[in-house]
Amino acid sequence: xxxxxxxxxxxxxxxxxxxxxxxxxxxxxxxxxxxxxxxxxxxxxxxxxxxxxxxxxxxxxxxxxxxxxxxxxxxxxxxxxxxxxxxxxxxxxxxxxxxxxxxxxxxxxxxxxxxxxxxxxxxxxxxxxxxxxxxxxxxxxxxxxxxxxxxxxxxxxxxxxxxxxxxxxxxxxxxxxxxxxxxxxxxxxxxxxxxxxxxxxxxxxxxxxxxxxxxxxxxxxxxxxxxxxxxxxxxxxxxxxxxxxxxxxxxxxxxxxxxxxxxxxxx
Amino acid sequence: xxxxxxxxxxxxxxxxxxxxxxxxxxxxxxxxxxxxxxxxxxxxxxxxxxxxxxxxxxxxxxxxxxxxxxxxxxxxxxxxxxxxxxxxxxxxxxxxxxxxxxxxxxxxxxxxxxxxxxxxxxxxxxxxxxxxxxxxxxxxxxxxxxxxxxxxxxxxxxxxxxxxxxxxxxxxxxxxxxxxxxxxxxxxxxxxxxxxxxxxxxxxxxxxxxxxxxxxxxxxxxxxxxxxxxxxxxxxxxxxxxxxxxxxxxxxxxxxxxxxxxxxxxxxxxxxxxxxxxxxxxxxxxxxxxxxxxxxxxxxxxxxxxxxxxxxxxxxxxxxxxxxxxxxxxxxxxxxxxxxxxxxxxxxxxxxxxx
Numbered sequence: 001x002x003x004x005x006x007x008x009x010x011x012x013x014x015x016x017x018x019x020x021x022x023x024x025x026x027x028x029x030x031x032x033x034x035x036x037x038x039x040x041x042x043x044x045x046x047x048x049x050x051x052x053x054x055x056x057x058x059x060x061x062x063x064x065x066x067x068x069x070x071x072x073x074x075x076x077x078x079x080x081x082x083x084x085x086x087x088x089x090x091x092x093x094x095x096x097x098x099x100x101x102x103x104x105x106x107x108x109x110x111x112x113x114x115x116x117x118x119x120x121x122x123x124x125x126x127x128x129x130x131x132x133x134x135x136x137x138x139x140x141x142x143x144x145x146x147x148x149x150x151x152x153x154x155x156x157x158x159x160x161x162x163x164x165x166x167x168x169x170x171x172x173x174x175x176x177x178x179x180x181x182x183x184x185x186x187x188x189x190x191x192x193x194x195x196x197x198x199x200x201x202x203x204x205x206x207x208x209x210x211x212x213x214x215x216x217x218x219x220x221x222x223x224x225x226x227x228x229x230x231x232x233x234x235x236x237x238x239x240x241x242x243x244x245x246x247x248x249x250x251x252x253x254x255x256x257x258x259x260x261x262x263x264x265x266x267x
Numbered sequence: 268x269x270x271x272x273x274x275x276x277x278x279x280x281x282x283x284x285x286x287x288x289x290x291x292x293x294x295x296x297x298x299x300x301x302x303x304x305x306x307x308x309x310x311x312x313x314x315x316x317x318x319x320x321x322x323x324x325x326x327x328x329x330x331x332x333x334x335x336x337x338x339x340x341x342x343x344x345x346x347x348x349x350x351x352x353x354x355x356x357x358x359x360x361x362x363x364x365x366x367x368x369x370x371x372x373x374x375x376x377x378x379x380x381x382x383x384x385x386x387x388x389x390x391x392x393x394x395x396x397x398x399x400x401x402x403x404x405x406x407x408x409x410x411x412x413x414x415x416x417x418x419x420x421x422x423x424x425x426x427x428x429x430x431x432x433x434x435x436x437x438x439x440x441x442x443x444x445x446x447x448x449x450x451x452x453x454x455x456x457x458x459x460x461x462x463x464x465x466x467x468x469x470x471x472x473x474x475x476x477x478x479x480x481x482x483x484x485x486x487x488x489x490x491x492x493x494x495x496x497x498x499x500x501x502x503x504x505x506x507x508x509x510x511x512x513x514x515x516x517x518x519x520x521x522x523x524x525x526x527x528x529x530x531x532x533x534x535x536x537x538x539x540x541x542x543x544x545x546x547x548x549x550x551x552x553x554x555x556x557x558x559x560x561x562x563x564x565x566x567x568x569x570x571x572x573x574x575x576x577x578x579x580x581x582x583x584x585x586x587x588x589x590x591x592x593x594x595x596x597x598x599x600x601x602x603x604x605x606x607x608x609x610x611x612x613x614x615x616x617x618x619x620x621x622x
Contacts, residue, residue, distance in 0.1 A: 158353035161314050164340035165347040166367030166416055176366075180357040 027237050039235035047213045048221035050241060055129060055217060056197040059136035060144075063193055067145045068186065072174060074145075075152035076160070093142045099138055101206025108134065109207070122192070131208035132215050136197040144193040151185025152178060184254075191251040195244055269420045269452035273310045273320030273330075282306050282317070282476040288420075288452035293443070295467025296456045297480065297499065303476040304456035305350070308422045311454060312347050313340040324452070325421045328451060346413030350424040352405045354397035360384060360408045361393040367416035383411040402429045403438060408546045410445060421446065421453040427462055439465045460484070460500050472496050494538040494619050500539040502617075503587040509533040516560075516613060527561045528618035536621040545615040546589035548579065548599060548607045560613040567605040570596060581609060 028036075040046065074086060092100060106112050108125055118125065125131035155178060163173040179186070201219040208215040212225060218240055226233040272285035282303045288294040296304050309315040311322055313329065316337060322330040324345070329338045341395030354363050360553055371379070384390040387407040388566070397405060406426060413421060425436050426442060443466050446453045457463050463470045471478040472487065480492045484500075491497035498504050507521040510517035516528050519539050551564065565587070569580035577596045579589045589609060591601075599607065 086549075156353060158349045158351075159355055161312075161340070161353070162347065162349055162353045162412075162516070164314070165312055165343075165345060165365070166412065167341045167369060168343075168366075169341055177355060177357075183357075 002125065015147070018246045024241055027234055027241060031231055031234055033230060034240055036235040037219050038228075039232045040239065042232055044212050044216075044221060045232060045236055048216050048218045048236065051129070051213065051216065052134070052198060052218040052240075053243075055132045055136055056194060058133045059140055059197050060190060060194055062133070064186075064190060067141055068148055069174070071145045071148035072152050072178060075149045075155075076157075089145050090142050092139055095139075097139065097200070097202025098206060100203040101135070104135060104138060104203060104207040112259045126207065127209045127211055127215060129208075129214055132204050132217060135203040135207045136200050139200050139203050140193040140197040143191040143196050147189030147192060148182070148186055148191070151182040151189070154185070155181050187251055191247055194247055198247075199246060201204055269311070269322075269324045269577060271307075271311055271320070272320045273307075273322070275306070275310065275315070275317035275320070276317070277303075277306060280306075280476055282310070284473075284476070284478050286454075286471060286478060288454055290452055291447060291450045292468045293446045293453040293455055293466055293468065294469050294471060295463035296454070296471045296473050297460050297463035297467075298458065298473030299499070300458055301598040302473040304458075304473055305424055306476075308347070308424055308456055311420070312345055312422055313338060313343050327419070335619070344416065344419045344422045346416060346418035348406075348413050348421070348423040348426050351429050352397075352409035354400075354412070356397055356407055356409055359394050359396055360389065360400065360404075363377050363397070363408055364411045364415050366412065378410075380390065380415065383415055384408070387411050387451075402431065403434050406430060410442070414445075414449065418451060420451050421449060423453065423455040425457055426455065426466075428457070428459075435462075436465075440510075442466060472499055474499075488542070491540065491619070492615070494540075494621070497538070497540040497617070497619060502542050503546075505539040505541075505583075505585045505587065506621060507537060507539060509535060509537045517618060519618065521563075521583070521585060525563045525583055525585075527563070527616055528613045529618050530613055531616075531618040533618040533620065536618045538621050539617065540617045541587075541611055541615055543578065543588045543590040546587070546609050546611045548589055548591065548595075548601070548609055550599065551606055551608055557610075558612070559610045561611050561616060563609045565609045566608060567601055567603055567607065569603055570601055583609065 004240055025122070074082065074089070095103070108114050108118055110119070110126055123130065125134055159177050159181060160173050163177045168176060199219060200217070201223065204215065204217060205220055210216045210220045216224070222233045222236045225236070268287060268289055270287040273282065275282045280303065284303070284307055286294060296307060298304050306315060310317050310320065316330075317332065319332050320330055321328070321332070324343070328336050329343050330336060355366065358366065361380040361384060364383050365376040368376045368379055381390055381393055384393050387410065389407050392400060392404055397408070400408065406429065410426070427439055430438050439462065446466070455466055455468070458471070469481060470487055471481040471482050473479065474495050480487060480496050487496060489498045491500055491502065494504055503607060505521055505527075507519040507527070509517050509519045511532075511534065512518040512528070514516050516530055517533050518523070519527050519529065519537060521527060521539070529539070541567070563583045564584045565581040567579060568582055571578045571580070572593065576590050577593055579591060579596065579601060581587050581589060589607065599605075601607070
């Protein structure tokens with residue numbers, strides 16, 4: 001009995017792995033490494049990559065600075081409507097990217113609800129790099145906030161209380177106990193948000209457009225090239241795969257060293 | 268002096284307590300789980316705000332709901348030793364102790380933390396993280412951490428519960444000495460009456476959110492005010508119906524069979540209490556009755572060695588327990604299934620009205 005079941009598990013894992021890895025490997029196998037490198041030299045490709053990295057970093061900074069305290073509040077306070085607030089924060093997770101783009105246009109686009117207010121403040125978003133950052137922040141922040149809230153929620157509340165009785169204010173407790181003990185989870189959330197932001201396509205295209213060097217991130221550049229120059233699209237894709245894999249690997253390594261939080265909790 | 272009075276509705280549970288603890292004294296609140304012990308500590312520390320209440324320590328008022336005073340925990344200066352200790356997992360032992368030391372250079376914080384760890388004999392574990400420490404080591408780090416801030420009062424939640432039985436007695440004696448040396452009011456909660464007796468100068472027994480009786484451990488055991496307190500202090504509780512007997516004593520007909528006698532006046536349904544160490548066992552119908560007035564034929568259900576004594580579980584048919592020494596058990600060849608006579612003096616028999 002056990003042997004056929006174990007066999008079925010192995011077969012299922014094999015199928016999943018093949019299906020998930022085959023397309024990724026194909027990116028690297030479909031053309032020679034030399035061709036890939038040459039394609040990267042094409043003007044626009046490096047611009048797009050650089051823009052992707054910059055906007056993702058900016059979005060991540062905003063998400064972490066605002067999202068960390070917000071997640072802490074949700075994890076440590078019980079209040080009326082808390083479940084509703086959590087659902088609203090998570091909503092962009094399930095929103096189709098095209099809907100996110102339309103929603104952003106309706107809210108802060110030139111003719112949107114707050115478009116006039118934003119224009120008066122001298123801020124331009126559409127067809128601007130700032131618009132890309134807004135789109136990335138919108139779609140990626142729930143990934144971070146959700147994970148951060150779960151990590152703060154898993155902290156032993158007595159650690160926070162012990163800190164208070166030892167003379168630390170709530171703000172100091174947050175900085176000195178909550179963040180360090182939740183760090184592995186916060187890093188994982190940051191990685192998820194980074195991955196989502198790097199891959200973001202639909203909302204950016206609809207809200208900020210696809211101007212080379214200004215709003216054309218790597219995914220947009222891949223889309224623009226794939227019908228005309230498949231080689232170039234492949235080269236950019238290969239770089240994105242490498243960057244994403246590196247982020248995942250880095251988080252796993254840091255997470256391994258920081259597994260202290262979990263071990264201490266169970267010990 | 269720590270004075271507190273608080274009323275709070277916590278979910279469907281009502282807390283209503285008042286007590287004071289002198290400097291250098293330890294008040295041990297003892298009660299079963301769910302009796303509200305930990306809530307009392309949390310109110311005192313400012314981790315929970317009662318509906319009505321006052322907490323004052325020395326000259327400072329920590330809480331006065333009538334006058335809108337409610338100092339946050341960080342301004343109360345009380346050392347709190349949490350159940351299971353709640354050491355910070357991301358800090359080493361010395362960093363845990365140094366956490367509350369503010370406004371000092373890193374070097375000075377380190378030296379002070381080390382001095383405290385030295386005092387508790389764990390300086391050699393200063394650079395270890397909590398998860399690598401044993402229960403006893405964690406307990407000492409937690410106490411050092413609470414004392415590091417030079418608190419005006421100490422609050423301890425089940426400080427010995429996380430220790431294994433072998434180290435508990437020694438750790439308890441050490442802790443009692445530490446509490447007296449600290450010279451501040453200490454409030455301790457425990458579910459174990461023996462622990463409360465060991466650590467507390469006074470013991471308050473808690474039940475259903477109230478302190479039902481306060482006194483020295485000996486006073487509580489000698490004169491429990493209720494069946495609950497008697498049971499909690501380790502007495503055997505039997506039920507029966509009392510009537511006056513011609514000799515001026517009270518005769519209790521036990522439910523299920525058997526009679527016992529007590530000098531305490533009572534009539535009607537009563538609880539009979541006696542301590543396991545006051546009961547002696549003898550073979551059936553051979554014993555010289557001596558001066559003891561109470562004799563019950565009992566079946567031996569279990570024989571369990573606990574520390575230096577043997578607890579013998581009996582059915583009379585109501586359950587009771589006798590505590591004997593090992594040689595006594597061997598002399599009587601006691602084993603489950605034996606039938607013997609349980610004997611104790613009428614004066615060791617207390618009666619409490621059954622409500």
